[in-house]
Amino acid sequence: MEDNTAKSVPLIVEHLNLSIEGQPILKDVNLTFPNNKITCIVGPSGCGKSTLLKTLNRLHETTDYLEVEGRVTIDGQDIIQARDTELIELRRRIGLVPQKPCPLPMSIYDNVAYGCRIHGMHRRKKEMSQTVERYLTEVGLWDEVKDRLNAPANRLSIGQQQRLCLARSLAVEPDFILADEATSALDPVSSRTIENLFVKLKEKYSIIMVTHTLPQALRIADYAVFLYLGEVIESGDATEVFNNPKEELTRKYLQGAFS
Amino acid sequence: MMKKLKSKYVEEYVMRSLMILATLLVLVFVASIIWTIFSKGIRSLSWDLVTRLPGKDWNTAPDGGFLNAILGSLMIVLPASVIGAAVSIPVVFYMTMYKRRTSRLSYMARLAYDVLYGIPSIVYGAFAFTIMVMVGMRASVLGGILVTTLLIIPIMIRSGDEIAKTVPDEIVEAAYSLGATKWETLKVVLRQILPGMVTAFLLAVGKAIGDAASVMFTAGFSDQLARSLSDPSATLPLAIFNWITMPDPFPERAYAAALVLTIIVLLLSLTSRIITRRITKNNL
Ligand SMILES: Nc1ncnc2c1ncn2[C@@H]1O[C@H](COP(=O)(O)OP(=O)(O)OP(=O)(O)O)[C@@H](O)[C@H]1O
Ligand SMILES: [Mg+2]
Numbered sequence: 001m002e003d004n005t006a007k008s009v010p011l012i013v014e015h016l017n018l019s020i021e022g023q024p025i026l027k028d029v030n031l032t033f034p035n036n037k038i039t040c041i042v043g044p045s046g047c048g049k050s051t052l053l054k055t056l057n058r059l060h061e062t063t064d065y066l067e068v069e070g071r072v073t074i075d076g077q078d079i080i081q082a083r084d085t086e087l088i089e090l091r092r093r094i095g096l097v098p099q100k101p102c103p104l105p106m107s108i109y110d111n112v113a114y115g116c117r118i119h120g121m122h123r124r125k126k127e128m129s130q131t132v133e134r135y136l137t138e139v140g141l142w143d144e145v146k147d148r149l150n151a152p153a154n155r156l157s158i159g160q161q162q163r164l165c166l167a168r169s170l171a172v173e174p175d176f177i178l179a180d181e182a183t184s185a186l187d188p189v190s191s192r193t194i195e196n197l198f199v200k201l202k203e204k205y206s207i208i209m210v211t212h213t214l215p216q217a218l219r220i221a222d223y224a225v226f227l228y229l230g231e232v233i234e235s236g237d238a239t240e241v242f243n244n245p246k247e248e249l250t251r252k253y254l255q256g257a258f259s
Numbered sequence: 260m261m262k263k264l265k266s267k268y269v270e271e272y273v274m275r276s277l278m279i280l281a282t283l284l285v286l287v288f289v290a291s292i293i294w295t296i297f298s299k300g301i302r303s304l305s306w307d308l309v310t311r312l313p314g315k316d317w318n319t320a321p322d323g324g325f326l327n328a329i330l331g332s333l334m335i336v337l338p339a340s341v342i343g344a345a346v347s348i349p350v351v352f353y354m355t356m357y358k359r360r361t362s363r364l365s366y367m368a369r370l371a372y373d374v375l376y377g378i379p380s381i382v383y384g385a386f387a388f389t390i391m392v393m394v395g396m397r398a399s400v401l402g403g404i405l406v407t408t409l410l411i412i413p414i415m416i417r418s419g420d421e422i423a424k425t426v427p428d429e430i431v432e433a434a435y436s437l438g439a440t441k442w443e444t445l446k447v448v449l450r451q452i453l454p455g456m457v458t459a460f461l462l463a464v465g466k467a468i469g470d471a472a473s474v475m476f477t478a479g480f481s482d483q484l485a486r487s488l489s490d491p492s493a494t495l496p497l498a499i500f501n502w503i504t505m506p507d508p509f510p511e512r513a514y515a516a517a518l519v520l521t522i523i524v525l526l527l528s529l530t531s532r533i534i535t536r537r538i539t540k541n542n543l
Contacts, residue, residue, distance in 0.1 A: 059432050092438035102429035105451040115437035
């Protein structure tokens with residue numbers, strides 16, 4: 001897949017408003033997600049982090065009574081307004097790793113290979129199995145599953161499923177990876193593996209992650225967004241936001257979370 | 260404290276006994292049905308009965324077999340199942356992929372098949388008969404196929420929809436987020452629900468093949484094999500219905516026919532189990 005042109009194009013959110021059943025969930029969100037950086041979105045539970053990530057992938061469509069306005073653009077292409085044919089490619093370029101891991105009803109191997117297959121990538125069998133091995137290794141799952149690649153994926157533990165879903169998203173070589181609490185079910189060692197992976201990946205990809213683990217955000221974030229009740233309170237360079245917050249709310253949240 | 264624990268224990272004990280009792284009751288029920296049909300049916304069932312057409316004196320003496328009823332039932336139910344599935348599957352898919360409550364068409368469709376599902380088969384039969392009289396059609400295989408199709412569709416749609424609803428939204432979202440089209444996503448969903456769908460459809464077929472009321476006026480009766488769609492035809496449930504009310508030794512044949520019908524239905528559900536297991540093994 002050719003994706004070297006897209007590398008320098010940021011993901012821009014403009015005046016994004018979203019409501020479900022008349023209840024506003026996101027309020028006038030304006031953000032520019034930088035390239036080749038790790039952006040951490042933090043904020044209290046229920047503030048709209050997952051909803052924001054879903055909207056970037058246009059997954060909000062499956063929700064009933066949802067209204068959305070504003071623009072989400074990559075490469076000048078609006079995802080909210082995109083036609084179905086464009087949407088497929090846009091979704092490939094913006095991979096979402098869901099908060100609740102959900103393997104597809106197929107084998108471990110096929111879960112990783114599925115995305116590549118539908119996009120016609122790695123048509124040769126050998127190439128495909130190398131790809132599967134590569135991404136499973138990167139997320140630190142290979143050694144655990146290499147002997148049962150053909151076993152159903154839904155028998156994996158939650159933490160293993162989480163890593164599988166990450167590998168599945170990486171395999172289609174997106175430009176942006178949206179990771180919604182990708183380490184929430186992992187032990188500290190596996191979490192570090194994923195963190196290190198993200199740091200390595202940012203040379204090629206741009207990563208937007210949601211986390212409740214502030215130390216983790218501190219360790220790897222380049223850029224930070226603080227979301228509160230559906231509003232962006234503060235965004236900017238991660239060290240600035242975390243160490244020197246401009247807003248009172250951010251400070252309170254960080255203090256509460258750190259102590 | 261101890262008292263409370265004790266009363267909880269008693270409560271659980273009573274509930275569990277009730278559940279076991281109810282389960283046993285059902286088992287006894289099933290066993291006695293099967294026992295009655297098998298013990299009475301086996302005695303009168305013979306190779307001749309299932310391979311021969313009725314003889315010349317079939318209505319005054321037990322002469323010949325009831326191959327006409329077996330084949331008649333199959334001739335009606337098999338095409339009806341195929342047509343029924345061909346109509347139901349797209350409807351289930353539509354409601355699965357566009358199951359948003361806001362979709363008015365999905366809502367109307369659900370309402371419609373819920374109503375259809377509740378209509379007794381005799382009403383279908385009467386309805387189809389009225390239409391057939393209006394257009395000047397005789398009781399025939401075609402009439403039987405039509406009414407059985409009508410009967411099968413709501414059952415298939417309803418059970419298919421129930422099964423499709425069990426698919427978590429997350430699977431659909433996972434496929435979408437990888438860039439899958441609606442059609443590709445449907446194929447993923449299908450892997451998940453196929454075993455259930457197969458079972459549901461075969462059960463619908465089983466229900467249809469045993470239904471006498473719907474084919475009573477529409478397929479009619481004949482002591483011959485139907486040679487074309489416009490010929491009337493005997494069916495197993497009607498054959499049972501007729502013979503059981505006649506003087507001895509006709510009820511014997513009713514039990515034999517009931518046994519054949521039961522075996523067909525058992526075979527159907529057995530097949531559905533095997534297919535289900537095979538699909539699940541390969542895909543999940
Ligand atoms: N399908 C839905 N229907 C109704 N309300 C919803 C729906 N999805 C999300 N919401 C509401 O939107 C708000 C934001 O939810 P969201 O899942 O984005 O929160 P979050 O920041 O990811 O929280 P958490 O950290 O707990 O995952 C919540 O108040 C939630 O109740
Ligand atoms: Mg969330």
